[in-house]
Amino acid sequence: MAMAVFRREGRRLLPSIAARPIAAIRSPLASEQEEGPLGVRSISTQVVRNRMKSVKNIQKITKAMKMVAASKLRAVQGRAENSRGLWQPFTALLGDNPSIDVKKSVVVTLSSDKGLCGGINSTVVKVSRALYKLNAGPEKEVKFVIVGEKAKAIMFRDSKNDIALSVTELNKNPLNYAQVSVLADDILKNVEFDALRIVYNKFHSVVAFLPTVATVLSPEVIEKESEIGGKLGELDSYEIEGGETKGEILQNLAEFQFSCVMFNAVLENACSEMGARMSAMDSSSRNAGEMLDRLTLTYNRTRQASITTELIEIISGASALEAAK
Amino acid sequence: MASNAAVPFWRAAGMTYITYSNICAKHVRNCLKEPFKAEALNRENVHFSISKWVDGKAEKPILRSDTPGV
The missing domain is CATH 3.40.1380.10 (ATP synthase, F1 complex, gamma subunit)
Known part of the structure; x- marks a missing residue:
């Protein structure tokens, strides 16, 4: 079940990565300005926010799969060790x-x-x-x-x-x-x-x-x-009992x-x-965490940049008005 | 010792030692008393599907299962 969800999640994520190859992380300013509607100067953080959400979901799934694998492992490990005597x-x-x-x-x-x-x-x-x-x-x-x-x-x-x-x-x-x-x-x-x-x-x-x-x-x-x-x-030194x-x-x-x-x-x-599966899921949830950190950083930077831009616009507008007086 | 006399017969019936020992094991399990008997019988569920391959193609898989309704 969890795997099916994961696959679906992966498929949804893939085209968005392919369409904007990491540009969302590396240079959010450039890519967002190109994509945004004409005349809008503020930078949209929508894309980064969406990716953060999907990465977070994937992380949840991989964590759950790790737990499932761990509990199944414990059940089967004892049986495997016992069966070695066979x-x-x-x-x-x-x-x-x-x-x-x-x-x-x-x-x-x-x-x-x-x-x-x-x-x-x-x-x-x-x-x-x-x-x-x-x-x-x-x-x-x-x-x-x-x-x-x-x-x-x-x-x-x-x-x-x-x-x-x-x-x-x-x-x-x-x-x-x-x-x-x-x-x-x-x-x-x-x-x-x-x-x-x-x-x-x-x-x-x-x-x-x-x-x-x-x-x-x-x-x-x-x-x-x-x-x-x-x-x-x-083998010949063993004695065989019975008529076989x-x-x-x-x-x-x-x-x-x-x-x-x-x-x-x-x-x-x-x-x-x-x-x-346990170790694979462990490393993938760790990777998802790292990715999330990077995305959060980008998100915050973009947000801050847009605030700064707006401030500059207001201040320069105000000073221009003052100079005109 | 009693089983020795039976050897040629189950071999002749086309059984392998595995089938023979499984049948014996089933009989032993049937001798258990109740809570243990149901437990032992539930534990031994068979379920898998096997398909033969001829000339690089899989034939229709045969399902070997004791689970009813599958």
């Missing part, structure tokens, strides 16, 4: 292999549905493109799965042929595991992959977000890797790992979004 055991067991070389990679890019949150969406897109370049090649295929409206808009421009799925409106209800697991299930059923690379912003603090890549391998690749040895070689084969266990594990990692990634990204 993927950590998987990384301990299966490892995280960002450098693995496979035929079919799927890059899952997480972004927000709404804007006004700094650069977090463009950083994930940048990282996803870098991953695309790293993994694409002859006989190798990279597809994108895009979560969120913003990354979709950016990716649509240059890599729309590589998009396999896009997901939006994830943030309508508070994020929960059931939702993310249904999403993970849909992704698993609709794309073929050897490795899923999930790109998201990991939340460090309100001002620091690290673009992060989490890799989830398909069960076949895990099996192959563990036979070769290396980090996954220890290693392949079945690995398939179940990989699927569950994906949904857990997705859950954490979605939460971390939502958290980063709120943090980024």
Whole structure:
């Protein structure tokens, strides 16, 4: 809601800036005299007053958005931190292999549905493109799965042929595991992959977000890797209970790992979004304040100048009358 | 242990482990007593829209939602 108001406000402001490029601030005297009706000597302060009013309104909106983001951040931050416990055991067991070389990679890019949150969406897109370049090649295929409206808009421009799925409106209800697991299930059923690379912003603090890549391998690749040895070689030292084969266990594990990692990634990204929006709105309300100060100064100066002019006119008129006597 | 015998069946039905575990989780939630049960069920709302892309174009999005009336 607040964002819509802000956008409307912005649109109303823009043409007035474009029509009189900062002239209202720099040289109010010159521009006003040109615009005023002929024969009127007093300087109109209307334009500056209107701009002050709109800047003040924008400041109010950005302040309100900052408050909203701050309170949402507090709610989601605790959940994001708690959800870290979900993927950590998987990384301990299966490892995280960002450098693995496979035929079919799927890059899952997480972004927000709404804007006004700094650069977090463009950083994930940048990282996803870098991953695309790293993994694409002859006989190798990279597809994108895009979560969120913003990354979709950016990716649509240059890599729309590589998009396999896009997901939006994830943030309508508070994020929960059931939702993310249904999403993970849909992704698993609709794309073929050897490795899923999930790109998201990991939340460090309100001002620091690290673009992060989490890799989830398909069960076949895990099996192959563990036979070769290396980090996954220890997998054989685990004892498997029950009548399942290693392949079945690995398939179940990989699927569950994906949904857990997705859950954490979605939460971390939502958290980063709120943090980024908070700091963006903070700086924009500060900028609005600075602009308001400048405009107030101009306004007062203009007012004073017009008073001075009027005084001079009266005095010189009076003295001219006196001299005529 | 009881679930081990069921593995081939839910796999054969085209379910992934995620679906299977979700169904199990739903059953566990249904075992809760009242104030907690409604709370737990309300918490787990699914809502998102997903669309497949073919040849650089998005197909009609499919809405996955349990919220009635959306």
